[in-house]
Amino acid sequence: MSRVRRTGWIADVALAALTVVLFVSVALATGVRGPWNGVIPVALILGALLLVRRRWPMTVLLLSAAAVFAYHLGHPSPAGWIWPVAAAYFTAATVSRTRWVVAIGVAQLVYSAVDARWIIGRNLFRYLVHTLGEGLLLAALVAAGLAYAASLRRRDLLGEAEYRARAAEERLSVAREVHDIVAHTLAVVGVHLNVAADTLREEPAEAATALSLAQDVRNRAMKDLNALIAVLREGPAGTKPQSDASAIGVLVADARAAGLDVALSQHGDLSTIPATASVAVHRIVQEALANTLRHSGATMAEVTLTRHPRSITVEVADDGKGAPSGGVTEGNGLIGMRERVRALGGTLTAGPAPRGFAVRAEIPVAGSPE
Missing domain, CATH: 3.30.565.10 (Histidine kinase-like ATPase, C-terminal domain)
Incomplete structure (x- = not known):
């Protein structure tokens, strides 16, 4: 295995482990009980998918978004929708069609806003922070992916020149x-x-x-x-x-x-x-x-x-x-x-x-x- 590929594999493993730890920690911090009933399995799925994110970026994004959707469907929770699949969004934005990445993100945001509507009556400010924050995070991830892809193309052009x-x-x-x-x-x-x-x-x-x-x-x-x-x-x-x-x-x-x-x-x-x-x-x-x-x-x-x-x-x-x-x-x-x-x-x-x-x-x- 070449040095570049070995470094990329180590980064993917580290990113997968970080995603698992953060997802479980945030779920527990927001009041989820019995993590083995859904939190830990979903976290492991999200982490495992990141190990192949470079090879199948759009597939990883779709499956990751589906896993988060299934988690929220069975376990109502204020935990986020976009940040658990942040690495998948970034990777897909660097190599795939941006419109499809944005479409998946917007679909998640719309469902997230509808799913969290119960917060409006209790704390409107919290609801706005939740929805707008996720939207800003999605925009930042897509922009970062596009910028990274542009830098790679520029590097290739400079190398060719x-x-x-x-x-x-x-x-x-x-x-x-x-x-x-x-x-x-x-x-x-x-x-x-x-x-x-x-x-x-x-x-x-x-x-x-x-x-x-x-x-x-x-x-x-x-x-x-x-x-x-x-x-x-x-x-x-x-x-x-x-x-x-x-x-x-x-x-x-x-x-x-x-x-x-x-x-x-x-x-x-x-x-x-x-x-x-x-x-x-x-x-x-x-x-x-x-x-x-x-x-x-x-x-x-x-x-x-x-x-x-x-x-x-x-x-x-x-x-x-x-x-x-x-x-x-x-x-x-x-x-x-x-x-x-x-x-x-x-x-x-x-x-x-x-x-x-x-x-x-x-x-x-x-x-x-x-």
């Missing part, structure tokens, strides 16, 4: 991952294919090497894409972890094989940063090098990773043509990097550098040692 927001965020995250993988792969493979096309006739061995390198890059990209597809189909459990900062050497090697002279500098222990930050570092370097290969016309680039006490800095600078005079036009790659860094609470800048173009990201690492 939160689920959709998480799903949209996950789709955006996967889209960024796919873009980074495909962009890097196409940039590196494109360079190797150009080399192969230029050297196919004169240097077939060099062309074959370029094609082999392109195939290796393509195979790694396919593995990454398959891992992402597996996440979409089955969830993250059981899938291979995403490439992180420890795999940056592979990105540098790919760029070098494509003809870009890349220098890699690492300062500090990168193995201690959290997985999300480590993946972000890898994707930033991947996208920055892909942009360098595709757009800048650079011959060299420098990748610098610096581990600070509470953050990590990623810098990728090249000696290419930099940004055009009109400024930096952010495509999907830069936008994806910026969103990734912002999601982790960091900042990213990208723009002209003294010798070309530079990307710099500062990613906080919460809970890092001083």
